[in-house]
Amino acid sequence: MMRKGDDRFRAVHEDEPLFITGRRTGRVIAYRVFSASVFFCICWIWLYRVTAPVEVDENRTGLVRFVWLVMLVTEIWFGLYWIVMQSPRWNPVWRFTFTDRLSRRYGDDLPRLDVFVCTADPVIEPPLMVVNTVLSVAALDYPPEKLAVYLSDDGGSELTFYALAEAAEFAKVWVPYCKRFNVEPRSPAAYLTCKASGFDSAETEEVARLYKEMAARIETAARLGIIPDEARLKYGDGFSQWDSHATRRNHGTILQILVDGRKGNTVTVPTLVYLSREKRPEHHHHFKAGSMNALIRVSSKITCGRIILNLDCDMYSNNSKSARDALCILLDEKEGKKIAFVQFPQCFENLTKNDLYASMMRVGYDVEFNGLDGNGGPLYIGTGCFHRRDVICGRKYGEVEVEEEEESEYISETEMIKALASCTYEENSQWGKEMGVKYGCPAEDVITGLGIKCRGWKSAYLNPKKKAFVGVAPTNLHQMLVQQRRW
Ligand SMILES: O=c1ccn([C@@H]2O[C@H](COP(=O)(O)OP(=O)(O)O[C@H]3O[C@H](CO)[C@@H](O)[C@H](O)[C@H]3O)[C@@H](O)[C@H]2O)c(=O)[nH]1
Numbered sequence: 001m002m003r004k005g006d007d008r009f010r011a012v013h014e015d016e017p018l019f020i021t022g023r024r025t026g027r028v029i030a031y032r033v034f035s036a037s038v039f040f041c042i043c044w045i046w047l048y049r050v051t052a053p054v055e056v057d058e059n060r061t062g063l064v065r066f067v068w069l070v071m072l073v074t075e076i077w078f079g080l081y082w083i084v085m086q087s088p089r090w091n092p093v094w095r096f097t098f099t100d101r102l103s104r105r106y107g108d109d110l111p112r113l114d115v116f117v118c119t120a121d122p123v124i125e126p127p128l129m130v131v132n133t134v135l136s137v138a139a140l141d142y143p144p145e146k147l148a149v150y151l152s153d154d155g156g157s158e159l160t161f162y163a164l165a166e167a168a169e170f171a172k173v174w175v176p177y178c179k180r181f182n183v184e185p186r187s188p189a190a191y192l193t194c195k196a197s198g199f200d201s202a203e204t205e206e207v208a209r210l211y212k213e214m215a216a217r218i219e220t221a222a223r224l225g226i227i228p229d230e231a232r233l234k235y236g237d238g239f240s241q242w243d244s245h246a247t248r249r250n251h252g253t254i255l256q257i258l259v260d261g262r263k264g265n266t267v268t269v270p271t272l273v274y275l276s277r278e279k280r281p282e283h284h285h286h287f288k289a290g291s292m293n294a295l296i297r298v299s300s301k302i303t304c305g306r307i308i309l310n311l312d313c314d315m316y317s318n319n320s321k322s323a324r325d326a327l328c329i330l331l332d333e334k335e336g337k338k339i340a341f342v343q344f345p346q347c348f349e350n351l352t353k354n355d356l357y358a359s360m361m362r363v364g365y366d367v368e369f370n371g372l373d374g375n376g377g378p379l380y381i382g383t384g385c386f387h388r389r390d391v392i393c394g395r396k397y398g399e400v401e402v403e404e405e406e407e408s409e410y411i412s413e414t415e416m417i418k419a420l421a422s423c424t425y426e427e428n429s430q431w432g433k434e435m436g437v438k439y440g441c442p443a444e445d446v447i448t449g450l451g452i453k454c455r456g457w458k459s460a461y462l463n464p465k466k467k468a469f470v471g472v473a474p475t476n477l478h479q480m481l482v483q484q485r486r487w
């Protein structure tokens with residue numbers, strides 16, 4: 001947001017909203033007529049059941065009366081269920097943003113944005129895929145000095161760290177290249193796949209060569225499980241944080257700032273941070289919710305972005321303008337003030353046309369989320385969501401927002417920041433309850449979003465034609481069952 005007392009941009013187009021909320025009247029009326037007709041039928045069925053005489057039970061077994069009673073109860077139950085299910089369909093809305101107005105009003109004076117990418121297992125989530133996600137957000141259309149990308153590695157894997165270190169080097173070429181040539185999408189793997197038939201310029205060819213070399217180094221390291229010696233020397237500060245008996249479930253906090261764009265450092269690449277929070281077998285780690293809370297605390301002492309974007313490691317940014325779209329909602333002077341978070345749908349690139357397991361969730365994302373948005377806002381679904389930092393940390397609607405702090409002159413000591421990601425930090429605190437992402441539920445995202453709503457906030461749903469984030473969905477029955485059981 002703007003700095004205190006800085007109103008250079010305020011005067012420009014002050015009154016124009018940054019987004020509008022649209023309704024599709026024809027479609028809504030058609031649905032309501034259909035819905036009313038179904039309701040009418042339901043009422044008739046109820047009336048019939050209650051008024052039609054029960055046949056005389058000749059054998060006096062009571063069976064006929066019993067069947068009648070069960071039918072009555074089931075029909076009432078289905079009817080009520082159907083009525084409740086109309087709420088996410090009754091009043092759908094669509095949001096449209098004006099990023100040009102945002103640019104005119106704020107220029108590059110945008111709030112700091114911290115992106116959290118979570119990964120947990122270098123085998124299931126290959127480091128090369130993870131760094132593609134990181135690179136795609138590092139190249140967002142956003143001032144690099146205002147952007148920071150944090151990778152949380154719950155797998156505590158040297159391979160993931162190595163891949164991120166390689167990506168930090170490659171980013172110095174990739175980010176300026178994307179901005180200069182307005183590249184889309186900004187995940188190098190996805191972009192270079194579309195260009196596979198031929199490169200249009202010498203620059204693209206050079207970038208493709210550098211990417212392929214990097215990818216080969218990362219994949220070889222992952223396959224052999226060996227980090228090259230040169231990398232160990234070059235990134236000694238990072239690797240030295242793994243002691244000889246560190247395992248996935250038992251290690252200290254590992255924190256390395258690979259690119260430091262804080263005060264005084266001119267950068268073309270955003271701040272890039274690797275974090276693997278402390279894990280000990282005797283302490284519960286609370287899965288992704290635990291890692292998100294560690295990220296919230298650690299980032300608060302590094303860049304303290306006022307806005308937080310949270311992404312699963314398999315969801316790359318497919319539209320470099322998505323952060324600006326979300327800010328159109330969050331920074332809107334009138335309507336935006338009530339909105340705590342902006343949720344984009346989860347889209348997937350690995351599905352076939354028939355989408356055997358219905359992973360596209362089309363009813364959810366194309367119908368019900370718009371309906372929920374007309375009713376206070378969609379759920380938080382754990383990825384592709386822009387939050388206000390202070391709201392996720394517990395601010396209630398109506399409480400005064402703390403002005404964005406200038407980055408402090410004093411850069412906190414790494415050891416002090418590491419303590420924020422220790423296993424014991426949250427003991428006897430409100431973390432996981434009133435603060436941060438909630439614990440105790442496998443679908444931590446949904447209950448966290450509902451908790452925010454209970455504090456008086458609304459949310460907004462953005463589903464632009466050009467998909468904002470694209471990921472990987474389960475493709476076989478086993479993976480699908482595991483996921484559904486957790487939800
Ligand atoms: O201990 C853990 C476990 C998972 N993750 C990360 O959490 C994300 C989601 O986990 P995944 O196993 O891929 O679950 P999905 O079922 O695919 O995730 C969906 O469902 C989750 C729970 O509702 C949401 O948090 C996710 O955002 C949503 O994409 C991934 O990036 C993981 O790396 C961690 O960081 N630490």
Ligand SMILES: [Mn+2]
Nearest residue numbers: 312314472473
């Ligand atoms: Mn997933």
